[in-house]
Amino acid sequence: MTDLQRPFKILSFGEVLWDIFPNDKKPGGAPANFAYHCKQLGADVRLVSRIGCDQNGKELFDFYNSIELSTALIGVSATEPTGTVSVHLREDGQPDYTINQQVAWDFLETTPESFRWASESEVIAFGSLAARSEQNRRTLQNLLNAAQPTAYRVLDLNLREPFCEQKDIEFVLSCANILKLNDEELNRIISMFDFPQDTIEKQLQKLQEFYQFRMVILTCGANGNWLTTKSEQVYTRGIKVDVTDTVGAGDAFTATCVLGFLLQKQLSVIGRQANELAAYVCTQRGGTPTIPQKFLWT
16 A cells, blocks of 8 residues: 555446456456556545346456455346456457447446445546446436536546447546547547647647646557646656556556546656556556555555
8 A cells, every 4th residue: 555644535437347368367347447556556446337146246246355445336237247358469469359238337327325435536537438328328427416526537538349439439528627548549539529630749738628638648558658737748758568468557557647646746757657557567467466566656
């Protein structure tokens, strides 16, 4: 744990699932990975999601309990199965995903406890993938309506085909005040919304200004990252490592940025620390490795 004077409260909303690799499976889902890394970085986290009443669901609960990540806001469906994603790794370690539909996390619901947690949290994090269902969009909007005006509303754009309809992307962008995306997703957003082609720096500034984001987080893999606020823009060079897979690296990066922003660290420090942790995660199998002490905020 970090030496935070008090743990920040964070609510993470969206999918929990199993990433099915050719030879094994790992707990996954960007909101779950993000919650896991925030918890390791010292935050008090709750995860709003849903599993099935099946063996995969039981094993997910067992895993989260083993790492002391609260399952208090994870519902159980009697009709839909626990989510699964088939992961195929390319030669460069980048994953291709097949994401099953009509699974438990497509039907997220509010509860009195999730409303309470939303109202008390400094951060509410969500992704674009969970917005593929109408019920989830309603549930997310209700939780955001309960949030403090000062809360960070963190969107991980996380574009995954075929779940990239423009109306759903517009919805989640309008809900956020912090945006995280990668270089491929930046190109798609620029094209989708007919923003002018320009340098990365100016495209990020345009996004920040257009949506009045408090921060835009851009990851470019081995080519580093950009952090953009209204008053500052910082580029940090990438770190080359021997990649096992890149699953969860972006989620660890986002968690480090959010905690660093809450702690009012300098953008250059945030970019460097997030880069180092994401590079480490790339050397590990799956999205939820244990974070070594040297990567924790102090």
